[in-house]
Amino acid sequence: MQEDDKTTLSYPFALMLNSQTGRLNHDMNILIDQYTMIPEEQRRKYKTAGLSWGISTLFPRAKYDQLLLCSRYIVFLFTLDDYYCSFSFEEINSIFNDFEQILNGRQMPIENDPTQKQLFQLRHELLPQVTSDWMQRFINDLRFHFDGMLMEYQYDGYPSITDYVNIRERLSACDSLQDLIELQCGFFFSEKVMQHPFMKRLRQLTRRMTGFCNDFYSWPKELKHGEKMNLILII
Template sequence: MKPEDFNPQDYLPQGCYPWPDLINPNIAQMEIDMNNWIDHDYTYLSEKARRKYKKMGFHLCTARMIPKASYEQTIPCNRFVLNFVVMDDQMEFATIEEKKRDCDRAIEILNGSTPFPYENGIFQHLALIRDEYKSFMPSEWLERFIENLSRCYKYGVQEETPFKLAKRIPSLEYFLILREYSVNMYPYLYWADIEVNFVLPKYIEEHPVIQRLRALTSRIEAWQNDFYSLRKELGLDTELMNLILVLQKGQNISLEEAVTEAKHIHDQDVSEFVALHENLPDFGSYQQQVYDYVISLGSILQGLNTHYIKDTERYLAGGEGFAWPEINNDTKI
């Protein structure tokens, strides 16, 4: 298989999952909001970078992940997609120390700290995201959201850095754990609570089956991302943290063989998710709510897959659609 012959839709076509494929009806206003934030609050980025972010269609990503949310509920979610992606992109080549500094500051703000006037739009928006979520979600939910974001920063963003900077791949066994966190999916999974208007009680939240379903959701999204981003990453020696490339290089196999094995890993995770959903433990009076909650996790995966196919220029071949960090930018993240 030649790189130019690879089409992720041959493996993950639209509708390939058994969950609803919906979109929020407020997409027009969500796009207006997103473009206004990019133009007015992310001005530390170059005009070229801001144009690219507009073409990534993040408002559509949000709309597909939370199709049943009210417009007011979409606002902090829409902000968060832009915020988290820009922060992650612009830290692409940063050191562990730099990433830890900025990630720790982000968590401080979400936990109540006030951004300094000199801090850029990423940090200013984190305070808005925090306050907007607090207006309609309980404090327990926000604590869970922040804790899972912190885990992604610590066990994903920071732990993958030595491999990125050294341009080397980890072992497959370690990568399968690392990628679950470095895809930065865990905080998004708490949007399922918003969708079903139900915050899981603590004993259900901590149940191993629910924890496993969240892990599988994060893993499946990681494999989706690796399929759709492969064309961007092929030929770039800085882009190796991709399941397909880890398989290819780590096992010294062809690209075609690596794609086949990656699809097998993806399919196994989907099968386990579906089996667990259909065989949930007894949660008593909450049984239907938990069942619907898991459907919302699945809808997030379905929506993300459709977003990759229909909405975004982020993963064009060779990284042409990606907003790479701007070396001459003198404003810290």
């Protein structure tokens, strides 16, 4: 595959967009600026990246308060990748443990830590809308994502395809995003449903499709930056 290859992927379903996209764009800009440790130039990129449009396609039926809390979470995911990736393994492991404790309600956020404050607010917004079982699943699924980021630290070179797929499924953060989709549906899957082989396979396929699609479109940029965690570059 060449860098100028014009191959594209197609989405076979009708595009749905939340009617509150315009309002969300304004409020997301305010939310992004609350991450004061992120350089202004990077925050500007977030604001012009079309995040509000993308989030509106993920949650087309969400009420506005649900849409905003989903946005809060997705901006948090972006900061994980763009800011915390420069920390050491020991530092980031400790940071992730703090994040998990805050979402569990076992720890208060540090006043001058914007990310901890955002997670505390996310928990506050979620609790009135979800069950305790759902909340624990969401936290576990975020931990799954954290573990993927920690696993990525083990590799200076290209991993095997098998190892990469295992890591990429975690890095996609899709499980926690799929959990949030239940908010707009008005019901929450039971643990019995979540453990059914069909549901497990469906979630796995979603993780892989999302991760591999990202790899497909980002490989030229990642090649230039010397990054190794991309399926196309590994192949």
